[in-house]
Amino acid sequence: MKAAFILGTRPEGIKLAPIISKLRQERDFTPLVIHTGQHTELLDDVLNIFSIQPDYQLSLMKPNQSAEQVIAAAIPVIADILKAEKPDMVAVVGDTATTFAAAFTAFHLQIPVMHIEAGLRTYDPYTPFPEEMYRQLVTRIAAVHFAPTEQNKQNLLQENIDESNIHVVGNPVIDALFYIQNHAPSPLKELEHMINAERKLILLTTHRRENMKSMRYIYEAINEMINRYDDVEVIFPVHPNPNVRNQVRSFLNAHNRLHMIDPVDYASFTHLYSHAYLVITDSGGIQEEAPAFDVPVVVTRSSTERTEGVEAGTLILAGTEKQTIMKAIDTLLTVESYYQRAAAAANPYGDGRTSERIVKWLKEYKAANN
Structure with a gap:
């Protein structure tokens, strides 16, 4: 059985890599990896940790390219590959432009789509934008839905998705974290001088498109925090998006306890988690990852699709x-x-066995359809 995994961003790579790796151990399966190139360098470092070499390495991303331009470029190229390879199944994860383009293309070719990380919802089509609408559209296309939590399953049931096609499996990001802790190379040595054991390390990330108009207020809060608390040290891997960097230059004050650095490889980022006292972020995936290290998360968004973390107390929606x-x-x-209480709250997003459950389903699917 041939399953095509289509990915383009680092979060997609983090979540799909454990599944691809486990599927490669099954002799009756051929995972086909198609890399669209949305985050080329950021994604490559993740795939390298898992020793995954894409079968197709596309270069679809151009400077200042819009999401609709990414989708328009991706659809015909993905279609040509799927027509040539004829996979039995297409796997996508989450809610990116690559996710939607791949699912949309597979639908037109009548190839079943399995959606990993299915059922996350805010029910506001513009928060997060455009991800909320992408995942809702992929739900209408997908043949099988792998939901991280019971709440995600309930969201899908409310949308009249057949319960037999929904499987609660956890989130494979936790699988990836466990693997990286045991197999990743040593983190960047340049980070070590920024980690002061006598201070509380705050890990900061910002990048959300819908936050651009309010990014200054997030940075003003960071300025005030640094000035108010002399026992905090902030590490801020700045997103490469030039719009984000313009906001940083305009509103975030330089300080000797604020380290603004380029994005780091994923192994180094997990190393920062292990030393962090607190994470401040508008990211989605970090809301799942940081609690695995018993690190509370301040979410700088107006809403979150990861409501389980808010209910558990690991996330503070600010x-x-x-x-x-x-x-x-x-x-x-x-x-x-x-x-x-926030640090000790149980992480609701998985136990590190998500990829095992998905591969088990694929084996059962293959046996039923032979």
């Missing part, structure tokens, strides 16, 4: 206003009992 972000930061940095 919005995008300076005052609400500072309130969350102040509470975590000054109320020890509150911090300890």
